[in-house]
Amino acid sequence: MDVEPSIAPLGALIAVPARAHMLAALFDGRALTASELAYAARITPQTASSHLAKLVDASLLVVERHGRFRYYKLAGPEVADALEPLTLISPHRPVPVRGHSKEVMRLRSARFCYDHIAGHLGVLMTDALVARAILDLDGRNYRLTPKGVEFCEDLGLEPAKLSKQRRALARPCLDWSERRPHLAGALGAALARVFVERRWIVRAKEGRVVSVTNSGRTAFQNQLGLQL
Secondary structure, eight states: OOOSOOSHHHHHHSSEEEEEEEEHTTTTTTEEEHHHHHHHHHHHHHHHHHHHOOOOOOOTEEEEHHHHEEEEEEHHHHHHHHHHGGGOOOSOOOOOOOOHHHHHHHHHEEEEEEEEHHHHHHHHHHHHHTTTTEEEETTEEEOOOOHHHHHHHHHHHHHHHHHTSSSSSEEEEOOOOTTTTEHHHHHHHHHHHHHHHSSSSSEEESSSSSEEOOHHHHHHHHHHHHOO
């Protein structure tokens, strides 16, 4: 009798390219319709329905109805946390830098990794938080220092509430483009939300790309000493 958990069913699910493309399209934390996911996976809406049903049954996706439309999204941050690092061991090899499109370069510069900031910006931000003793690496996770608590409170965040969430407060998430960690967890998500609300960063209308605003450049310089 098998008593150990098996990744075989999960592997079988995401091994189908269409499903993998659908999951990847949802890594920015947004909810999309079946038609939008069918387009992302380059398949017909009829075929997409079958794949989506399997992903929902496996608890990788959840579906919500709004009016006439059904919207699909990742079942939670733990799904993105488990799946995105697989890009690090993917046999796919990116094209040389000279062949990168502007969109790819923007994606590498700054993007959302589900609900937190990734790419070059995410790594620089995390390095600065550690260098300024706002975060301290404690085993596999980051620890918020007393100075970090003050930093969060100045941004209107409540670390005590964040620490009570089911997910880790602050943990390293290995960035697939930088090959170094950026900040994930409840704190990473909360900081990203504040940055968007204050318009230090703006999200593209589609996809995961993030742009830093002029006021954001000033704020990141003043708060973390970042030259962007």
